[in-house]
Amino acid sequence: MIEIQDVTKHFGKVQALAGASFTARDGQVTALLGPNGAGKTTLLRMLVGLLRRDAGHIAVDGIDPGRDPMTVRRSIGFLTDQFGLYDKLTTREYLRYFGELNGMDAADLARRIDEVTQLLALEDILERRSKGFSQGQRIKVALARTLLHRPRNLLLDEPSRGLDVMSTRALRRALAALRADGCCVIMATHVMQEVTSSCDDVIVIANGRTVAQGTPQSLCERTGIASLEDAFVKLVGTEEGISV
């Protein structure tokens, strides 16, 4: 479980977070929605201890990432906007490298590479070096790396960008498998279709503050609007940062 309470963060004069609070539960896929610049990536970076907060409380399975980032990082898979692939490594070599870094034994690692290859349909790029990979291929490999060591908490920053229809379906299957395994998944996205198809709970943030949290249906009911996209616009009070 991931808990955030009254978290604030400034970058110089820019207030990136101005009192964000929410809870993301195990066995659920929680969407993090907000206009461009709302503070989503800042929050995710804070959860893995890459950024320090100015104030507030954060707990990942009860542990504060500001105090014990190494323990928290072992339990978190973080898909960032920086994929960090190595041009000269094949997908298999890359996954093996990260599995070894995470202390996986050889037999488990080989089995797990087969599993994520199947889950994310990586067969055609498994033995290829990543130099020249398309955006969708890069994100699939980065997602495979994120899932590889079976972290209990997953932070996915816009995982569906650049994915074709088949890969989008593969991502949905991966999210469903993580939910069934009882993982806590937070997914920052601008794609409302992904929220309605994959997410149990939605956090809406705007100007660094949480403005709403609830199921997609409850947010629609609360605003009296049938479409989640329109409900989101009403909640944040702007039409910025939306794509379908």
Ligand SMILES: Nc1ncnc2c1ncn2[C@@H]1O[C@H](COP(=O)(O)OP(=O)(O)OP(=O)(O)O)[C@@H](O)[C@H]1O
């Ligand atoms: N390192 C930094 N230095 C200065 N300002 C920053 C830094 N990181 C983030 N910000 C600012 O903090 C605010 C929140 O940024 P953040 O990247 O968290 O937004 P976001 O919700 O992820 O946006 P997007 O949907 O566009 O990815 C923005 O105004 C951004 O310019």
